[in-house]
Amino acid sequence: MLHWGYDEDNGPSHWKEVFPIANGDRQSPIDIRTQDTKYDPTLRPLRPNYDPTSAKVILNNGHSTSVEFDDTENKSVLSGGPLIGNYRLRQIHFHWGPSDDIGSEHAVDGTKFAAELHVVHWNAEKYSTFVEAARQPDGLAVMAVFLKVGECNSQLKKITDLLDVIKVKGKQRTFTNFDPSWLLPHSLDYWTYLGSLTVPPLLESVIWIILREPINICSEQLAKFRSILCTGDGEVACRMLKNFRPPQPLRGREVRRN
Numbered sequence: 001m002l003h004w005g006y007d008e009d010n011g012p013s014h015w016k017e018v019f020p021i022a023n024g025d026r027q028s029p030i031d032i033r034t035q036d037t038k039y040d041p042t043l044r045p046l047r048p049n050y051d052p053t054s055a056k057v058i059l060n061n062g063h064s065t066s067v068e069f070d071d072t073e074n075k076s077v078l079s080g081g082p083l084i085g086n087y088r089l090r091q092i093h094f095h096w097g098p099s100d101d102i103g104s105e106h107a108v109d110g111t112k113f114a115a116e117l118h119v120v121h122w123n124a125e126k127y128s129t130f131v132e133a134a135r136q137p138d139g140l141a142v143m144a145v146f147l148k149v150g151e152c153n154s155q156l157k158k159i160t161d162l163l164d165v166i167k168v169k170g171k172q173r174t175f176t177n178f179d180p181s182w183l184l185p186h187s188l189d190y191w192t193y194l195g196s197l198t199v200p201p202l203l204e205s206v207i208w209i210i211l212r213e214p215i216n217i218c219s220e221q222l223a224k225f226r227s228i229l230c231t232g233d234g235e236v237a238c239r240m241l242k243n244f245r246p247p248q249p250l251r252g253r254e255v256r257r258n
């Protein structure tokens with residue numbers, strides 16, 4: 001298989017050929033059956049505490065567009081919720097689809113949203129690097145926010161307005177004074193379950209925290225995501241029309257809610 005992607009010949013159905021953990025028993029994303037979620041009174045409120053100056057660059061890594069943060073110290077952390085201690089903010093990125101009716105990775109009672117924001121953190125209290133944490137069952141915490149088609153999102157505009165500058169794979173641009181909290185909905189109520197990265201190497205190291213309230217995005221902003229390229233300079237251009245992995249088997253896992 002050539003490099004992994006989301007096309008017919010290198011997409012999610014092929015990933016197991018190179019990453020056998022794709023058939024593991026704590027893979028992500030999942031379809032959240034709300035009737036089967038279990039209220040857990042021990043779950044605490046989520047406490048995001050981000051410093052906007054820790055935002056560094058906006059990047060096209062060929063699979064998504066991300067904002068990378070300075071994670072050399074505990075400047076921006078997530079605590080509370082199901083987490084023990086502080087998880088350090090590493091990056092945010094998005095998943096979307098070829099049309100406004102699909103694009104999210106997680107689903108709720110079989111319903112998908114237009115897109116999904118992931119806020120990626122790592123357990124810097126227990127592990128010394130992100131990559132080491134990515135290999136541990138409690139190494140990563142990813143907060144997911146659903147994006148619902150509606151009014152344009154003024155905070156998201158700060159990102160979508162720059163996408164034409166980082167159109168090709170590998171391009172990045174200075175991007176600071178940005179706080180991911182500005183993208184969060186009013187309610188921080190959530191579902192949580194144990195899962196994996198949804199991109200190769202699909203490591204089973206993620207504590208997933210899915211916010212129950214979506215934020216809005218308009219069609220024009222979604223179209224801008226679809227205009228960036230999964231190819232670099234000099235390659236035959238391929239537009240990043242979709243970058244979501246479909247829901248994976250629950251394998252008996254419990255989904256809790258606060």
Ligand SMILES: NS(=O)(=O)c1nnc(N(Cc2cn(-c3ccccc3)nn2)Cc2cn([C@@H]3O[C@H](CO)[C@@H](O)[C@H](O)[C@H]3O)nn2)s1
Pocket residue numbers: 061091093118120131134142196197198199200201
């Ligand atoms: N939807 S999600 O599960 O929340 C995520 N989607 N993208 C994410 N990134 C952060 C990240 C880095 N790594 C990682 C893991 C092990 C070794 C090195 C890096 N995992 N997540 C963006 C991202 C992913 N990667 C992966 O880096 C690997 C090593 O360079 C490379 O072999 C893979 O092809 C590439 O996917 N780099 N940056 S988390």
Ligand SMILES: [Zn+2]
Pocket residue numbers: 093094095118198
């Ligand atoms: Zn993601």
